Amino acid sequence: MPRFASAAHHERVAARVGSWLGIAFGLCFLTGLLSHLIQHPQPWFAWPSGPAWLYRVTQGTHVLSGIVAIPLLLAKLWSVYPKLFERPAVRSALHGLERLSILVLIGAAFFELFTGLFNIAQNYLWGFYFPTAHYAVAWIAIGSVLVHVAVKLPIIKRAYEPAAPNPDRRRFLRTTALTAGVAFVATAGATIPLLRRVSVLAHRSTADLPVNRTAAAAGIEVPDGWRLEVVAGDRTSTFTLDELAALPQATEELPIACVEGWSASAQWGGVRVAELLRRCGAEPGADVRVTSLEKAGLYSRSVLPGTHTRDERTLLALRVAGEQLSPDHGYPCRVIAPSRPGVLQTKWVTRIEVIA
């Protein structure tokens, strides 16, 4: 059996790194749950349309807390590594169960961090649908964290009792915090403008407004006689691009905040969705279904909830940064609403239908 002499393996270290990791996992779970609920609306859940930066912050927190959890998890595992060699390996049924629950905890934690990290790089090593798997295992991860904390509570309490300072333990904790900080600074520029040039490993580069799906990838061809169709009850209104441009125009500074954790603010110009609905005989505050020219694909349509159609900042954008939308940004028109995941800011819009 190996001999572990380092102060890093002390329970006071394990408890502290564990607390930090618990906070990171807790933040990651809660913000991930929010994002899931926004994309899978429930009757009991409403997501506000303001402040406009809200989703940018919650989803940025989701991805960054996950990234910071990587060094924290490794430090925590190193801290408790000697326990792997405990003999006898299983002392009782209960002890066996506890060890098994730790295997589940580590497996789930690794699964979440690994799939999350590769997913934000759009580097799909697997064939399965990421959101479903990442969501299911998130519950397993947080559940086994809670069970683990409950089991270890007496040790955690003991570990936080006052004790004489130990420089070796302190050094390990400082190094752990330092590596977490390095991970943060190296990646956070994906969403924090101040770090944009500093974060050399950010998945978003320094472009003003990234594109997550190009017109070519989505197979978009805008037909010659393109018209926007707005359906409200049995009334259907149609608009050419010139007719949309002739309606009262508005400009809003709104962020695109991707589920993958990057964000970018831009100045959007176009018609207020509330104004468009009023002109078509519908009341702002109704839910509307937005359909894209994209034929297939999960994100070829979205439902814009009443909270967002009521919000005057929600635009059917025709322009970004003063220029007509490029094909990649959603020409002829796209939805841009405050505090929404980027996947729901449907591009290449062809039809808007009032559903409630």
Place this chain on the structure above:
Amino acid sequence: MRAALFALGLAALAWGSWLAVDFATASWRDTWQSLAIFVGGPVLHDAVVAPIVGGTALLLTRVLPPAWHTAVKAAAAATAVLVLLAIPLLWHPFGVPTNPGLHDRDYATGLLIALGVVWLVAATTGLITSKRRPTP
């Protein structure tokens, strides 16, 4: 408090397992791939990563003068983390979609710069510590 945490944890575990079974029974390929990641992570860590970390730490402790221990070990840990974070950006066997503004930095150069900064700070710290503290 303890019982509540435990019960809440079990409930979340049960719900997650239900979702996972629902996910896994839809496709055998998905089951195998996700199980491989779930089990592969802990095994890879315990059998490969942790022994390398421990071995490196032990080696550094043996060969370095004490004043340099902390700086070099911290820099080695930071190096490992930076390399880990760079892997998905540098290594993509199945390719990545072309999306302007996303995953399109020069990550190899970026990683080298970050490592340069880390080791420069480590060297400076080590020098200052060894000047302050005479080697026994």
